[in-house]
Amino acid sequence: MNQYLKKYKHTRIFFGPGARLEIEKLAPDLGRKALLATSRGFAKREGFLEELVEIFNKLGVHLQVFPGIEPEPLDTTVENLARQIRKSKPDFLVALGGGSVIDATKTASALATLNLEIDKLWGTDRLTPLLDRAGLKLRPLLAIPSTSGSGSEVTKFAVLYDTREKIKKAIADLALCPNFALVDPEIMLSMPQGLTISTGLDALAHLIESFLNQQPGPDWLGPMTSDSVKLILQYLPVAAEHPRLLEPREKLALASTCAGIAITFKGTGLPHGFSFAFREILPHGLTVALLLAPCWRYYLPVVEPQTRALAPLFGINPALPLSELGEAVFSALENFFRKLGQPARLVEAPGITNSILKAAVEALLRNPSKLQNSPRPVPEKDARTILMQILKSA
Numbered sequence: 001m002n003q004y005l006k007k008y009k010h011t012r013i014f015f016g017p018g019a020r021l022e023i024e025k026l027a028p029d030l031g032r033k034a035l036l037a038t039s040r041g042f043a044k045r046e047g048f049l050e051e052l053v054e055i056f057n058k059l060g061v062h063l064q065v066f067p068g069i070e071p072e073p074l075d076t077t078v079e080n081l082a083r084q085i086r087k088s089k090p091d092f093l094v095a096l097g098g099g100s101v102i103d104a105t106k107t108a109s110a111l112a113t114l115n116l117e118i119d120k121l122w123g124t125d126r127l128t129p130l131l132d133r134a135g136l137k138l139r140p141l142l143a144i145p146s147t148s149g150s151g152s153e154v155t156k157f158a159v160l161y162d163t164r165e166k167i168k169k170a171i172a173d174l175a176l177c178p179n180f181a182l183v184d185p186e187i188m189l190s191m192p193q194g195l196t197i198s199t200g201l202d203a204l205a206h207l208i209e210s211f212l213n214q215q216p217g218p219d220w221l222g223p224m225t226s227d228s229v230k231l232i233l234q235y236l237p238v239a240a241e242h243p244r245l246l247e248p249r250e251k252l253a254l255a256s257t258c259a260g261i262a263i264t265f266k267g268t269g270l271p272h273g274f275s276f277a278f279r280e281i282l283p284h285g286l287t288v289a290l291l292l293a294p295c296w297r298y299y300l301p302v303v304e305p306q307t308r309a310l311a312p313l314f315g316i317n318p319a320l321p322l323s324e325l326g327e328a329v330f331s332a333l334e335n336f337f338r339k340l341g342q343p344a345r346l347v348e349a350p351g352i353t354n355s356i357l358k359a360a361v362e363a364l365l366r367n368p369s370k371l372q373n374s375p376r377p378v379p380e381k382d383a384r385t386i387l388m389q390i391l392k393s394a
Contacts, residue, residue, distance in 0.1 A: 031091020082111035099150025149199025151260020153181035202285030273370025346394035
């Protein structure tokens with residue numbers, strides 16, 4: 001499956017055990033001064049930060065570390081990082097961590113380069129025109145993911161928490177794609193079981209949502225997506241039960257990066273749009289996974305070919321009548337979640353109230369790109385009713 005990584009042109013991808021060490025070959029061509037952003041404990045605790053510091057010292061590259069990025073990063077944290085980038089003026093940036101770290105670094109790079117406020121970037125395709133008008137480019141960014149879920153090391157997306165409006169929002173622009181992705185499954189061996197499951201389910205949702213979406217993509221995207229779904233269904237339970245085994249980590253890392261490629265071409269849809277309201281309730285990956293079946297059920301009349309193509313991966317006969325086929329696939333998804341020790345449906349998850357469901361509807365309506373990506377249109381005049389019906393069926 002590694003051939004798919006070579007077909008992707010927006011990010012140069014280095015994949016496999018030890019891939020993080022490619023930074024020793026790449027860094028000298030990028031400059032003599034770097035800023036590395038990471039989370040508050042992982043990289044130092046596991047020794048990866050010290051390893052990179054030693055490499056940069058050997059190369060004679062001055063390295064500054066920004067270690068303060070929290071899970072589901074705040075816009076204020078990103079603004080602090082942007083100020084640090086403007087102050088230190090690094091030649092290039094390194095993001096070492098999960099999707100939160102990479103998303104924050106992408107956005108901070110844009111803010112620092114253009115010297116603007118984050119509200120100028122929310123939404124789709126707003127960054128590139130600003131860069132073009134200013135005659136500027138973002139600093140080179142090397143992304144080293146520590147989880148197998150977001151695929152942010154290759155995507156055009158960044159998702160952050162807007163502290164003023166108290167909601168998660170997305171920025172989407174190809175200029176945000178990292179220049180290099182060093183995807184090393186050895187880094188992921190330390191992931192705890194809960195994080196392994198949640199991030200793996202996030203990657204699964206990315207793959208299925210993008211496969212169901214109607215946006216165009218290259219001819220190799222469909223086979224890549226199917227192969228990646230197969231990897232997650234096979235290897236996520238193994239990684240959850242045996243976290244220190246390298247092979248399942250490698251397979252999940254590959255599937256996650258491929259999922260990032262898939263959503264860069266085709267985006268996500270209603271499950272991710274709804275998920276922005278569940279930040280305080282459930283892990284993101286579990287949220288979007290539990291929202292797959294109810295949203296897919298709404299899509300079903302217009303995604304018959306995609307559903308029949310995915311059915312065999314779940315052990316379902318693709319020749320069944322469509323409604324029966326759909327319910328069989330949704331049941332298989334629920335069984336997969338149970339196998340992982342997770343709720344099978346949203347209604348089974350703790351903390352789900354009617355007010356949360358209403359907030360999820362509003363969150364989706366405030367992020368219109370997800371609504372527009374729905375394979376089956378949601379008529380504007382009936383949107384709240386339809387969206388609530390979807391959630392009530394979850």
